[in-house]
Amino acid sequence: MCLLFGTRANPLLVGFRQFHTHLSYPTAQGTLRLNLLKTAYIYGHYSSRVNRLYNEDRYSACILDLPMQLRSPLSDEAEHVTRKVFNFNIFDGHGGDECSSYLTDHLPTTVETIDLSPEHREKLILDYSKNVGGYWKMWYRKRQERFETMIEKAKEDPLYATVRDPNAKFYMDDLQFRLPLSFLQTDYDFFSTIDKAGSTCTSLYIHNILPQPKSTAPPKYHFDKGSVSKLTIAHIGDTKALLCTSSGEAHALTQPHHPSNPLESRRLNLSLIMQDSFGESRYLNFANTRAFGDIGGKTSGIAAEPEISTLLLGDAAMLASHGLRGAAKDVGASARFLVLVCDGVTDILSDQEIVDIIMNHVNNRGIQDATPQQCAMEVIKFVEAAGGDDNATCLIVRLGGWGEWPVLDRTGSAREAKLKSAVSSRDRH
Numbered sequence: 001m002c003l004l005f006g007t008r009a010n011p012l013l014v015g016f017r018q019f020h021t022h023l024s025y026p027t028a029q030g031t032l033r034l035n036l037l038k039t040a041y042i043y044g045h046y047s048s049r050v051n052r053l054y055n056e057d058r059y060s061a062c063i064l065d066l067p068m069q070l071r072s073p074l075s076d077e078a079e080h081v082t083r084k085v086f087n088f089n090i091f092d093g094h095g096g097d098e099c100s101s102y103l104t105d106h107l108p109t110t111v112e113t114i115d116l117s118p119e120h121r122e123k124l125i126l127d128y129s130k131n132v133g134g135y136w137k138m139w140y141r142k143r144q145e146r147f148e149t150m151i152e153k154a155k156e157d158p159l160y161a162t163v164r165d166p167n168a169k170f171y172m173d174d175l176q177f178r179l180p181l182s183f184l185q186t187d188y189d190f191f192s193t194i195d196k197a198g199s200t201c202t203s204l205y206i207h208n209i210l211p212q213p214k215s216t217a218p219p220k221y222h223f224d225k226g227s228v229s230k231l232t233i234a235h236i237g238d239t240k241a242l243l244c245t246s247s248g249e250a251h252a253l254t255q256p257h258h259p260s261n262p263l264e265s266r267r268l269n270l271s272l273i274m275q276d277s278f279g280e281s282r283y284l285n286f287a288n289t290r291a292f293g294d295i296g297g298k299t300s301g302i303a304a305e306p307e308i309s310t311l312l313l314g315d316a317a318m319l320a321s322h323g324l325r326g327a328a329k330d331v332g333a334s335a336r337f338l339v340l341v342c343d344g345v346t347d348i349l350s351d352q353e354i355v356d357i358i359m360n361h362v363n364n365r366g367i368q369d370a371t372p373q374q375c376a377m378e379v380i381k382f383v384e385a386a387g388g389d390d391n392a393t394c395l396i397v398r399l400g401g402w403g404e405w406p407v408l409d410r411t412g413s414a415r416e417a418k419l420k421s422a423v424s425s426r427d428r429h
Helices: 100-112 118-131 135-141 143-155 177-189 260-266 293-300 316-321 350-367 370-386 412-428
Strands: 003-004 022-027 030-035 043-048 057-071 076-096 170-172 198-208 227-237 238-244 251-252 271-276 281-283 307-314 338-342 390-399
Touching: 043 057, 043 370, 057 100, 057 198, 057 338, 057 390, 076 100, 076 170, 076 338, 076 390, 100 177, 100 198, 118 135, 118 143, 118 177, 118 350, 135 293, 177 198, 177 227, 177 307, 198 238, 198 338, 251 350, 260 390, 271 412, 338 350, 350 370, 350 412, 370 390, 370 412
Parallel strands: none
Antiparallel strands: 003 057, 022 030, 043 390, 057 076, 057 170, 076 198, 198 227, 227 307, 238 251, 238 338, 271 281, 338 390
């Protein structure tokens, strides 16, 4: 099930399948059907072209049906099931909106339906090697090693390393393997059809890892108190994911894939990194070293290979009670909400400023009135007022501890100074 937003009809989008958009949520009074984009207290979203002629940003909120194993981390015996996974995506298009629109329509579908067989993945990388060449010829030579690494990461999740009870079972996914292949497949399908434009992407995948007790109680999701969920982040480029802790501190969950990133400088040909007239590092004149599209840079490593990270979300006591003590000390144990933003936001606001705008709005208006939807709008309205000059998009994902943070604004004076500077600049012109 995928809920799309911010797209327009495109005759080149072939084979698109729109998903059902609701989550069925059983209650004592009956079954409640929730539409993510219309459920403002669960999920917030707002996008603006700011002062650009067009808005090339896109985003989507989806509920995917993905295969999982219900098993103990200490055993290979497993029950194979299909589970619902919440998926939130932000896409920052450049050179046109063709790529960001294509991803909005196709990436969730590919993640859900990708063929993970050895034959298909061999063919995919062979197609890259033969039809793109360069960087991908090296990738093809090392494909077995890379595939094995992906599979091992999916099988041996370090988040469960502290579990000692063989009877403790969790829903375990294959996203560490599924996502890289899905992203590469989607990218290949796009640039095989459309040879212009590109897009960055940050995607969140969230699912409850605990088996549901055999009772009439409704299932718990990431926005419910007492839930324990796994967050998987797949990241390409310079869109960004943030987490707010119980103390109100912002934690970046991603780092931009720029030429200055040490991870990227080890992966790429250093001789192709240069500085522009503003002193910013660029790779083959590209600001991002990983992206969908950007066909001109594919042979040199401008790849849609996602950087993947994982985190457990939930109450610290709940995590510890299930043997997840190491994770209970992590920021995920005190997470209050997640944020996805594009660089049109981060060029204006620091991580802490983004989080403070959201918390401050809730603190001032109250938890009943200040929904994630209104908070997302507040972030973008600030960017507009502060003189932003790029498309700006903000998504907010509510977690079980929403509203449980201190009445504290760490960056209020800094934000006020930015607004005054923007007003002064407009007055001079």
